[in-house]
Amino acid sequence: MNIVEGLIKGDRRALARAISLVENEDSSKNEILKGVYTHTGKAYIIGFTGSPGSGKSSLVDKLVSVIRREGLTVGIVAIDPTSPFTGGAILGDRIRMQEHTEDKDVFIRSMGTRGSLGGLSRATKDAVQLLDAFGKDIVIIETVGVGQSEVDVVKNADTTVVVLTPASGDSVQTIKAGIMEIANIFVVNKSDLPNADRTRTEINLMLDLDNKKKEWRPPIISTISLTSEGIEELWEELKKHRQFLEEGDRLAAIRRERVKREIVDYMEHIIKSRLWEKISGTTLFEKTIEKISQRDLDPISGAEKVLERVNLDNHEFPE
Amino acid sequence: MNIVEGLIKGDRRALARAISLVENEDSSKNEILKGVYTHTGKAYIIGFTGSPGSGKSSLVDKLVSVIRREGLTVGIVAIDPTSPFTGGAILGDRIRMQEHTEDKDVFIRSMGTRGSLGGLSRATKDAVQLLDAFGKDIVIIETVGVGQSEVDVVKNADTTVVVLTPASGDSVQTIKAGIMEIANIFVVNKSDLPNADRTRTEINLMLDLDNKKKEWRPPIISTISLTSEGIEELWEELKKHRQFLEEGDRLAAIRRERVKREIVDYMEHIIKSRLWEKISGTTLFEKTIEKISQRDLDPISGAEKVLERVNLDNHEFPE
Numbered sequence: 001m002n003i004v005e006g007l008i009k010g011d012r013r014a015l016a017r018a019i020s021l022v023e024n025e026d027s028s029k030n031e032i033l034k035g036v037y038t039h040t041g042k043a044y045i046i047g048f049t050g051s052p053g054s055g056k057s058s059l060v061d062k063l064v065s066v067i068r069r070e071g072l073t074v075g076i077v078a079i080d081p082t083s084p085f086t087g088g089a090i091l092g093d094r095i096r097m098q099e100h101t102e103d104k105d106v107f108i109r110s111m112g113t114r115g116s117l118g119g120l121s122r123a124t125k126d127a128v129q130l131l132d133a134f135g136k137d138i139v140i141i142e143t144v145g146v147g148q149s150e151v152d153v154v155k156n157a158d159t160t161v162v163v164l165t166p167a168s169g170d171s172v173q174t175i176k177a178g179i180m181e182i183a184n185i186f187v188v189n190k191s192d193l194p195n196a197d198r199t200r201t202e203i204n205l206m207l208d209l210d211n212k213k214k215e216w217r218p219p220i221i222s223t224i225s226l227t228s229e230g231i232e233e234l235w236e237e238l239k240k241h242r243q244f245l246e247e248g249d250r251l252a253a254i255r256r257e258r259v260k261r262e263i264v265d266y267m268e269h270i271i272k273s274r275l276w277e278k279i280s281g282t283t284l285f286e287k288t289i290e291k292i293s294q295r296d297l298d299p300i301s302g303a304e305k306v307l308e309r310v311n312l313d314n315h316e317f318p319e
Numbered sequence: 320m321n322i323v324e325g326l327i328k329g330d331r332r333a334l335a336r337a338i339s340l341v342e343n344e345d346s347s348k349n350e351i352l353k354g355v356y357t358h359t360g361k362a363y364i365i366g367f368t369g370s371p372g373s374g375k376s377s378l379v380d381k382l383v384s385v386i387r388r389e390g391l392t393v394g395i396v397a398i399d400p401t402s403p404f405t406g407g408a409i410l411g412d413r414i415r416m417q418e419h420t421e422d423k424d425v426f427i428r429s430m431g432t433r434g435s436l437g438g439l440s441r442a443t444k445d446a447v448q449l450l451d452a453f454g455k456d457i458v459i460i461e462t463v464g465v466g467q468s469e470v471d472v473v474k475n476a477d478t479t480v481v482v483l484t485p486a487s488g489d490s491v492q493t494i495k496a497g498i499m500e501i502a503n504i505f506v507v508n509k510s511d512l513p514n515a516d517r518t519r520t521e522i523n524l525m526l527d528l529d530n531k532k533k534e535w536r537p538p539i540i541s542t543i544s545l546t547s548e549g550i551e552e553l554w555e556e557l558k559k560h561r562q563f564l565e566e567g568d569r570l571a572a573i574r575r576e577r578v579k580r581e582i583v584d585y586m587e588h589i590i591k592s593r594l595w596e597k598i599s600g601t602t603l604f605e606k607t608i609e610k611i612s613q614r615d616l617d618p619i620s621g622a623e624k625v626l627e628r629v630n631l632d633n634h635e636f637p638e
Contacts, residue, residue, distance in 0.1 A: 260608050304585075
């Protein structure tokens with residue numbers, strides 16, 4: 001495959017093209033992903049999440065400058081919320097990454113949230129793999145929001161940073177279930193605002209409440225992205241967490257779990273399409289829906305009945 | 320089944336018990352759901368979603384008073400964000416539903432967001448069906464947040480109300496993809512705050528941008544839940560939307576789509592557990608994960624290879 005070869009040789013246009021093909025579910029997608037796989041596994045993957053307006057983008061921007069000073073190359077996958085009406089990114093904060101647009105060793109890719117939830121998480125994982133195979137030392141996933149979708153997206157990261165601000169409405173109390181659990185590092189950004197201390201105290205309290213004994217207690221870093229305050233410290237903590245994971249086989253275990261989830265995802269995806277292919281438009285399926293709609297049959301029994309008549313292992317169709 | 324009989328006869332304790340059993344994935348879950356299904360389909364289902372702090376709960380509280388004055392009975396399924404550390408609801412705003420606790424014809428059930436995303440959407444759907452079978456005229460789903468999880472939850476509703484406030488950070492701009500599309504009615508709550516007009520203008524602008532010609536343009540209702548202002552109007556608009564759906568076969572079509580999604584969900588659930596049952600712990604699966612972790616095999620080829628050796632239609636295990 002020409003595009004895979006190009007990507008591995010370091011051709012930026014091949015990389016950009018590959019990400020697009022994969023994101024758009026092109027028919028070449030599987031071939032591309034299969035082709036690059038043996039070249040992956042070298043990049044270190046960092047995830048950033050937090051509420052809109054927490055200043056994550058500027059923070060990542062400043063962090064990239066610090067990372068670049070050490071000579072490491074960087075790839076960024078930024079998830080932007082997309083408006084269903086305009087079809088384009090609505091926050092448009094990608095503009096501020098201009099600082100690095102001249103830098104060939106920083107590759108930035110924005111992804112919309114047009115698709116389904118599962119689709120977004122998959123597209124992010126795929127883009128990360130392409131950046132990894134391309135040879136980026138550090139790959140950053142940046143996602144806006146603190147919902148379940150973000151939790152799923154950052155599950156692709158080795159180290160996860162949760163960004164909060166002292167601003168109202170962004171209190172620790174409103175942080176959704178799941179997000180506190182995935183944080184390896186907390187950042188209180190805009191820490192020059194009033195209430196920054198309270199935010200730090202709230203996080204500490206939550207960490208204290210967590211009675212599961214953990215080997216790693218997430219540090220809380222105060223930053224001001226405008227003045228780059230705290231950014232060096234954040235990078236140091238990121239390196240510490242990486243070191244922590246690389247001791248023993250923690251990182252290997254995390255990545256093995258990721259592989260397991262990935263292969264199960266693919267298998268589920270394959271059998272789900274096989275199922276859909278076999279039932280869609282069949283009289284059996286349509287009649288069952290009709291019966292359930294009429295309340296002559298319940299959905300569970302309906303599902304069981306249709307499955308009894310569908311052969312999932314070969315490609316014969318029912319009826 | 321005793322519990323199903325009790326529920327259908329109107330025993331509130333049987334209802335509460337049934338919801339708990341279903342929410343906790345008890346082994347009796349499928350029997351309960353199968354048992355009540357023929358008694359469902361009569362309730363009208365309204366979904367409420369919006370950012371935390373938008374005052375949805377008070378709004379629903381006031382709306383219930385208006386609905387009760389017409390003699391209709393009400394069931395409420397309220398999704399509360401749960402803290403992963405304390406295990407309990409953190410917003411605790413259920414407290415304010417006290418106005419209706421003495422009213423036997425209002426049944427309120429809070430659900431945590433502990434489980435997985437898909438699990439929550441499923442549990443909500445199940446609880447709605449139980450309230451429907453119990454005989455509630457109106458069932459309200461209330462969910463905190465504006466992410467994909469909320470979109471999935473309110474897909475179980477016939478009419479969806481999106482609640483916004485003029486408060487900062489709750490601007491229409493930050494509303495996530497998908498949420499604007501599902502709104503049948505917009506509410507600008509706390510409309511006595513400054514910027515309420517701007518919020519209304521922004522929603523109107525977004526609706527104007529939506530070039531898909533639609534038969535129903537979502538109305539925008541201004542409310543102040545504290546003084547009940549606008550609540551009567553909201554109820555009138557809800558009735559109008561219901562009437563709109565009941566004209567022709569719009570409601571039937573929506574519900575048919577829901578049945579279709581439901582039966583497919585059940586089928587996918589069944590085949591996914593069948594798959595997991597067959598591969599979990601097998602040498603085939605473990606060796607494949609190992610090979611992928613070593614980069615000797617890519618995950619897609621690995622998934623394909625495992626599936627080739629698994630027989631999904633009968634219950635023989637590979638190796």
